Amino acid sequence: MSDKQITTRIVLASRPEGRPKPDNFRLETVRLPEPSKGEVLLDILYLSLDPYMRGRMDDAKSYAKPVAIGAVMEGGTVARVVESADPAFKPGDIVLSHSGWQSRAIAKASEIRKLDAKAYPVSTALGVLGMPGFTAYAGLRNIGKPKPGETVVVAAASGPVGSAVGQIARIMGARAVGIAGGREKCDFVRDELGFDAVIDHRSTNFAEELAAACPRGIDVYFENVGGHVWSAVAPLLNDFARVPVCGLIAHYNATAADLQGPDRLPATMRDILKKSLLLRGFIQREFADQRPDFEREASAWIASGRLKYREDIVDGLENAPAAFIGLLDGKNFGKLVIRVSNT
């Protein structure tokens, strides 16, 4: 099995009902073909695990197709080129690809991007300098648009999107209030990331504490979790508040039983009307033309210490299912990345 064409991969064995279980995944070993013209053979170094992957496990209409039963779980990856049948890449190049949960892969040269391994740790291309960081940047720049002195609230504040939202909001002159789960994460958000305030969503007085931390109300709520956080945030939203909606992790494992009443939709629509609220769902790729701006600005912010990040690196592809299940329960602390290969 040392053949460089052999890939170990994790496929979707069955669709979960509610929270995924280990047996929804299956580890397989298969032999890849030789790369054709315009393709490369990749050795995967890092696999990104992100909440959106839960949606791909369901057979429901979304902005992306579901993963088919028996197909490799999808995901962003950082990889090393092993063989190249394209003049733009040579063995040893480090690239960003979307190769999914596997150890080796064939990729089209047109769908991968070379990374500068000297500038930053290459795993950051999956986090603060990648999709999650750009989600924060694009959502604030295009939808949230915080003005100096305004209050920006974000949950999962120690995670890759939330941590960037709060820090970029502060760079834009706003006040950042984070929500996180547990003392350790809360301390990190306030003391390391420099948020103006942080609330533990597990607190029994969560809604009251959030209100106390937002004495002038909330102008931007960056929605990446849903669930009970929304219920605490909604009464605090100011007139003309903006709500970029980029994720709803609290709903991803929901089942029919979670939809028992009361029906909160009428009150939310009334809030939208009475406070002239803006709610806007988005996927970062809609704003792809701003990606170069983001990379330039975010790199400078990291270099100057204004944009910090934390990675939660788990060794071994075989541990991806358990790490992913934990991610949906909020067990990770920082950007969750699987180190697939140490070579």
Add this chain to the structure above:
Amino acid sequence: MSDKQITTRIVLASRPEGRPKPDNFRLETVRLPEPSKGEVLLDILYLSLDPYMRGRMDDAKSYAKPVAIGAVMEGGTVARVVESADPAFKPGDIVLSHSGWQSRAIAKASEIRKLDAKAYPVSTALGVLGMPGFTAYAGLRNIGKPKPGETVVVAAASGPVGSAVGQIARIMGARAVGIAGGREKCDFVRDELGFDAVIDHRSTNFAEELAAACPRGIDVYFENVGGHVWSAVAPLLNDFARVPVCGLIAHYNATAADLQGPDRLPATMRDILKKSLLLRGFIQREFADQRPDFEREASAWIASGRLKYREDIVDGLENAPAAFIGLLDGKNFGKLVIRVSNT
């Protein structure tokens, strides 16, 4: 009681629970003072009845203060100047004021506007050329932004906002699908107003009929009713659809019993996320700087027959409470206006 200083007025006697009842209102007769410097004495000709007034009857935080118990119900009015203590107005001038549910009123000259009684029937200043027409115009221009060929859906399509939304959408090159209650209103919306399709919301197959009328989905849903229409619209919304929210008449009389589950909020938030939807509440006055554009354009559209309107005129201020209660039940047919004075 022929004294020109005597006003008959309808005050809020008590706050309604759910649907207003006649005894929430009280008819009173009081004597007004002489107009002070900068004021005028008005004889009210027409009173506008609009769904937003239901919100003013509740003691709840909103974009406007509630009407106090014992105070005159508020509302837009067209009036004739009887006495003027301001050089800008003279007796006989016809003006737009916000004098509420009464037969005579004192108004500040700075808060009224002269109307050209020769150009259009003055009652249109409360409808197609007034707040409801401008609500349609501003919501489409600033939030809905329909592109040629897109599908725009609006409910209460025979009413003053809905009828203007569909016709202006067509002027902008979009396809207009209306929703109305009953055969007579539906025929009017299709045959007189020229909507591309119309659906009766009382139909037992409402959702299926709406889907059939929108074969390419919905790009703009102009939300002015809420309730079960939203549940039928949501599955048809296209990616990047826009939802200006200007009214929720179906919710205004809601009580706690109407909020029994299932909880529709999670599904709505998922739709917002997965389809990159925009929901935006608004009040037309936010866009007041566009009012001159609207008046110029709408007047030209009326003159050329592209923007039609229907008024539902009820005689006598004493009939305002019953007419208003009927408005909330969808009993009016066209812009509901009370003819207060025939003099």
